[in-house]
Amino acid sequence: MTAQTYPHKSGDFTIIGPECFTDESASVIAYKGENYYPQRQVKIAEELDALPVGSVVRDSLKRVFERWQLAGWQSAGPTLTSEIRLPATVLDSPRVAQ
Known part of the structure; x- marks a missing residue:
């Protein structure tokens, strides 16, 4: 099994780490099923x-x-x-x- 390197693209998403990804806009980060939004x-x-x-x-x-x-x-x-x-x-x- 090959070790994953982060970040990497997977379709429309950027995989940041295990169970952590964002979409192309980077307006939300999903981590372990929870969505996080940047503070403005x-x-x-x-x-x-x-x-x-x-x-x-x-x-x-x-x-x-x-x-x-x-x-x-x-x-x-x-x-x-x-x-x-x-x-x-x-x-x-x-x-x-x-």
């Missing part, structure tokens, strides 16, 4: 405003915020502020049907 950066207020309710971000000061339906962005910790310092990393965002 929000750099301007308009991108922040476009995130759906339920999104969670970590701002440049490492504070975590969640977007609520009526209250807008709220700190998820002891910080009593709703001011998010950009850039921010999107930690979680519900998928919205388009």
Whole structure:
């Protein structure tokens, strides 16, 4: 049996390692049956405003915020502020049907 070398192509997929692969867009990595998406950066207020309710971000000061339906962005910790310092990393965002 020949040892596999990684990464290598297999049809429309790139095999990164045992039980780990991605498609040509590299927008998702599948590992042991779970899908992982890269974290994206929000750099301007308009991108922040476009995130759906339920999104969670970590701002440049490492504070975590969640977007609520009526209250807008709220700190998820002891910080009593709703001011998010950009850039921010999107930690979680519900998928919205388009």
